[in-house]
Amino acid sequence: MSRNISVIQATHVSKRFGKKTVLEDISLEVRPAETFGLLGPSGSGKTTLVKLLTGIDTVSGGEVRVFGTVMPKLGMMRSIGYMAQSDALYNELSAWENLQFFAALYGLKGARRKMRIQEVMEIVDLSGHLHKRVDQYSGGMKRRLSLAIALLHEPPLLVLDEPTVGIDPLLRQSIWGELKALNEKGTTILMTTHVMDEAEKCDRLGMIRGGSLLAVDTPEALIAQAGKRSLEESFIHYGGGES
Numbered sequence: 001m002s003r004n005i006s007v008i009q010a011t012h013v014s015k016r017f018g019k020k021t022v023l024e025d026i027s028l029e030v031r032p033a034e035t036f037g038l039l040g041p042s043g044s045g046k047t048t049l050v051k052l053l054t055g056i057d058t059v060s061g062g063e064v065r066v067f068g069t070v071m072p073k074l075g076m077m078r079s080i081g082y083m084a085q086s087d088a089l090y091n092e093l094s095a096w097e098n099l100q101f102f103a104a105l106y107g108l109k110g111a112r113r114k115m116r117i118q119e120v121m122e123i124v125d126l127s128g129h130l131h132k133r134v135d136q137y138s139g140g141m142k143r144r145l146s147l148a149i150a151l152l153h154e155p156p157l158l159v160l161d162e163p164t165v166g167i168d169p170l171l172r173q174s175i176w177g178e179l180k181a182l183n184e185k186g187t188t189i190l191m192t193t194h195v196m197d198e199a200e201k202c203d204r205l206g207m208i209r210g211g212s213l214l215a216v217d218t219p220e221a222l223i224a225q226a227g228k229r230s231l232e233e234s235f236i237h238y239g240g241g242e243s
């Protein structure tokens with residue numbers, strides 16, 4: 001893929017629910033094989049923006065393109081691995097049955113399906129719990145299973161809404177290692193976070209607050225431009241701070 005074609009291109013995007021404006025005039029570009037982080041406090045509009053970028057919801061104004069296609073477009077779901085903030089799992093089924101369901105949805109068949117299920121469960125360190133019912137999983141295990149499902153069909157774009165919430169530091173580190181390895185193989189990652197040390201690991205960051213994008217750049221450049229020492233101080237400088 002050419003390095004100068006955007007994976008995601010949002011142009012003057014706005015979103016209203018009734019009379020309430022939740023996102024205002026957001027323009028941003030996510031480039032091939034980068035990890036782009038959306039950093040902002042609770043209620044700033046991260047999930048709403050992610051839903052517009054993945055075509056789960058529709059814009060009130062402006063335009064979103066993914067791989068050049070105007071969203072929403074149902075066919076694009078095969079190109080996107082989406083991990084929602086609340087886990088979209090079937091609790092009364094086992095992990096294996098959940099994975100089978102989503103694999104079928106993504107058109108994975110036969111030996112490849114079996115291999116990918118094994119691979120993704122290894123990545124999230126759940127291989128030993130494949131046949132356990134999901135309602136017996138802990139919150140962190142459910143998060144990891146949701147991530148495994150998002151990775152299943154090897155999508156060129158991964159969209160992860162707060163992916164490591166409830167995951168212990170050691171596994172978080174190994175998941176970050178996997179995400180960086182996917183970047184190197186060409187996968188583009190967009191993730192939301194409100195955790196500064198995670199945001200620092202992203203190639204570029206969009207700082208969002210009150211539905212507006214405050215600044216977009218590399219973590220280092222954002223800190224340098226703000227004349228601060230940390231991302232947290234820089235976020236406050238750009239107009240972020242506590243929600």
Ligand SMILES: Nc1ncnc2c1ncn2[C@@H]1O[C@H](COP(=O)(O)OP(=O)(O)OP(=O)(O)O)[C@@H](O)[C@H]1O
Nearest residue numbers: 017022040041042043044045046047048049085194
């Ligand atoms: N369907 C909806 N109807 C009305 N308001 C909504 C709807 N969805 C979101 N909002 C409002 O939009 C704003 C942004 O919410 P959003 O969930 O996008 O924030 P967030 O940054 O993802 O927060 P968090 O980190 O807590 O998930 C909030 O004020 C929320 O109440």
